Amino acid sequence: MIPSISSPKIAFAGADHDHxxxxxxxxxxxxxxxxxxxxxxTELRRRVLELVWRSHAPQGAYAILETxxxxxxxxxxxxxxxxxxxxxxxxLIHRIESASAFVGCTTPGRPHAGHxxxxxxxxxxxxxxxxxxxxxxxDSAAEVGFxxxxxxxxxxxxxxxCQDESLDGEPSD
Amino acid sequence: MIPSISSPKIAFAGADHDHxxxxxxxxxxxxxxxxxxxxxxTELRRRVLELVWRSHAPQGAYAILETxxxxxxxxxxxxxxxxxxxxxxxxLIHRIESASAFVGCTTPGRPHAGHxxxxxxxxxxxxxxxxxxxxxxxDSAAEVGFxxxxxxxxxxxxxxxCQDESLDGEPSD
DNA sequence: GGCGTTATGTTATACTATAACAGTCTTGAG
DNA sequence: CTCAAGACTGTTATAGTATAACATAACGCC
Ligand SMILES: [Zn+2]
Ligand SMILES: [Zn+2]
Ligand SMILES: [Zn+2]
Ligand SMILES: [Zn+2]
Numbered sequence: 001m002i003p004s005i006s007s008p009k010i011a012f013a014g015a016d017h018d019h020x021x022x023x024x025x026x027x028x029x030x031x032x033x034x035x036x037x038x039x040x041x042t043e044l045r046r047r048v049l050e051l052v053w054r055s056h057a058p059q060g061a062y063a064i065l066e067t068x069x070x071x072x073x074x075x076x077x078x079x080x081x082x083x084x085x086x087x088x089x090x091x092l093i094h095r096i097e098s099a100s101a102f103v104g105c106t107t108p109g110r111p112h113a114g115h116x117x118x119x120x121x122x123x124x125x126x127x128x129x130x131x132x133x134x135x136x137x138x139d140s141a142a143e144v145g146f147x148x149x150x151x152x153x154x155x156x157x158x159x160x161x162c163q164d165e166s167l168d169g170e171p172s173d
Numbered sequence: 174m175i176p177s178i179s180s181p182k183i184a185f186a187g188a189d190h191d192h193x194x195x196x197x198x199x200x201x202x203x204x205x206x207x208x209x210x211x212x213x214x215t216e217l218r219r220r221v222l223e224l225v226w227r228s229h230a231p232q233g234a235y236a237i238l239e240t241x242x243x244x245x246x247x248x249x250x251x252x253x254x255x256x257x258x259x260x261x262x263x264x265l266i267h268r269i270e271s272a273s274a275f276v277g278c279t280t281p282g283r284p285h286a287g288h289x290x291x292x293x294x295x296x297x298x299x300x301x302x303x304x305x306x307x308x309x310x311x312d313s314a315a316e317v318g319f320x321x322x323x324x325x326x327x328x329x330x331x332x333x334x335c336q337d338e339s340l341d342g343e344p345s346d
Numbered sequence: 347g348g349c350g351t352t353a354t355g356t357t358a359t360a361c362t363a364t365a366a367c368a369g370t371c372t373t374g375a376g
Numbered sequence: 377c378t379c380a381a382g383a384c385t386g387t388t389a390t391a392g393t394a395t396a397a398c399a400t401a402a403c404g405c406c
Contacts, residue, residue, distance in 0.1 A: 347406105349405090350403105351404085353403085354400080355398105355399075356397100357396105357399100358395105361393075363392075365389085366389085367386105367389105369385085369386070371382105374380100376378090376380105
């Protein structure tokens with residue numbers, strides 16, 4: 001195994017990527033998925049999903065609310081939280097506990113239990129599903145007789161882009 | 174491998190254990206540690222630590238506040254949060270992000286990055302430090318060029334005691 | 347169109363956490 | 377011992393996150 005020079009796996013969307021494609025793909029997948037399941041991706045839910053996908057950094061509920069209002073929609077906290085609740089239930093978004101914020105799911109459609117890499121600098125978040133992590137956790141839990149139902153795995157640190165920048169002389173603060 | 178009959182590792186304090194010993198041990202360790210580091214485990218901080226250790230279930234800041242007040246101490250939210258901040262900095266407690274609550278550290282004294290098993294039924298929480306999990310996560314992050322600074326790993330599910338109970342006929346909900 | 351169900355609007359409130367400043371206690375230098 | 381600097385705590389106010397409860401509106405089936 002010679003991983004040294006080979007390009008790393010892609011996990012973080014580059015700073016230059018065409019994000020409109022991300023959003024469009026997420027909305028298309030959500031539309032298809034909800035249709036297949038016979039649940040309603042209403043206009044409000046679609047707009048909230050779109051705002052969650054506004055960036056790859058987790059979005060707070062009140063930031064979403066604020067934007068909805070600026071765009072002319074009547075909205076209060078329950079408006080947003082109910083939409084988020086629906087999107088969570090459908091597996092279209094995830095909640096980042098350590099940030100009290102929400103991020104779009106990159107592989108909706110089937111159950112999956114991955115983990116998140118969250119850049120402390122730019123906020124960019126990558127969703128990773130690594131079987132080694134899952135099995136290590138399952139083994140570890142099984143050894144003490146614990147039955148796992150839900151997992152929250154969030155690693156904070158620095159994404160490739162922000163590590164590079166810190167070399168360029170920007171005082172890390 | 175025949176794990177069936179062999180007793181599992183101990184991670185969860187049994188429902189019957191003498192919890193006063195847990196508290197006493199935690200306070201003693203904290204006293205010793207703070208003395209060695211030259212930081213002050215004041216009366217308030219000690220009392221807050223004791224209240225965090227009131228149970229193996231994570232304790233909310235406002236529950237601690239409430240108890241402090243009932244016991245006659247003048248206290249407001251900052252009183253508690255400042256003490257919790259100190260205890261976190263000294264590694265005497267951990268914050269459970271998915272519960273916005275705090276739990277005593279079972280192995281204070283040196284840096285460690287383990288994970289938590291949290292019973293959805295009784296709340297009991299076990300702190301586990303499994304090298305396989307750590308290395309799986311580190312490998313996984315390294316492959317995508319992510320530099321990990323902090324990790325939040327919280328597994329929700331059912332502890333051995335509560336799995337047993339659910340078999341005893343108690344309707345699961 | 348009537349009607350049950352689902353979704354959204356609206357108001358109020360609970361829960362979690364921190365800012366800002368004042369007063370008190372501890373500690374060590376002189 | 378005294379006092380000044382720093383650390384700790386008290387106090388008030390407010391920010392940020394989330395939900396309860398009830399009213400109204402939209403949908404979808406008959
Ligand atoms: Zn993108
Ligand atoms: Zn970054
Ligand atoms: Zn105990
Ligand atoms: Zn339990």
